[in-house]
Amino acid sequence: MTLDKCVKSLIVKEPxxxxxxxxxxxxxxxxxxxxxxxxxxINCELMINEKFWNEHDDEFQMQxxxxxxxxxxxxxxxxxKNFADHTRFNVAAD
Numbered sequence: 001m002t003l004d005k006c007v008k009s010l011i012v013k014e015p016x017x018x019x020x021x022x023x024x025x026x027x028x029x030x031x032x033x034x035x036x037x038x039x040x041x042i043n044c045e046l047m048i049n050e051k052f053w054n055e056h057d058d059e060f061q062m063q064x065x066x067x068x069x070x071x072x073x074x075x076x077x078x079x080x081k082n083f084a085d086h087t088r089f090n091v092a093a094d
Contacts, residue, residue, distance in 0.1 A: 001058045003028070003048065010062050020069045021046070028053065035064055037071050044072055 001009070003026060011018030025043060028050035035048045046068055053061065071077065076093040083089040 001061055003053070006058070006061045006065060009058075010065055013062070014066060017066045017069045020072065021065060035068055037068050037077065039077055044077070 007018060007021045007026070010021060023044075024037075025040070025045040027045070027047060029047045030049060032047045032049050034052045035046070037044055037046050039045075046065075048064075053064075056064070071093065074093075080086055080089045080093065
């Protein structure tokens with residue numbers, strides 16, 4: 001499924017998560033192995049590896065988007081700055 005179609009489906013099935021995704025800059029990139037949310041200036045963004053995305057079915061893709069939005073909902077992006085070992089925090093936050 002395309003990323004835009006997946007976001008639209010999520011808006012219908014899980015509007016809480018879908019509405020969060022509408023406000024994010026979303027794009028495919030080889031800079032991540034799977035998917036990640038990050039901060040770019042004052043905005044949050046969702047980065048997805050297109051090869052990883054295309055290897056999975058529609059249900060997995062929707063759950064992946066929900067998972068990444070969860071990082072924003074639980075403030076993981078800002079909370080991680082309080083830990084000396086960022087890699088360890090990232091694993092724990094997943």
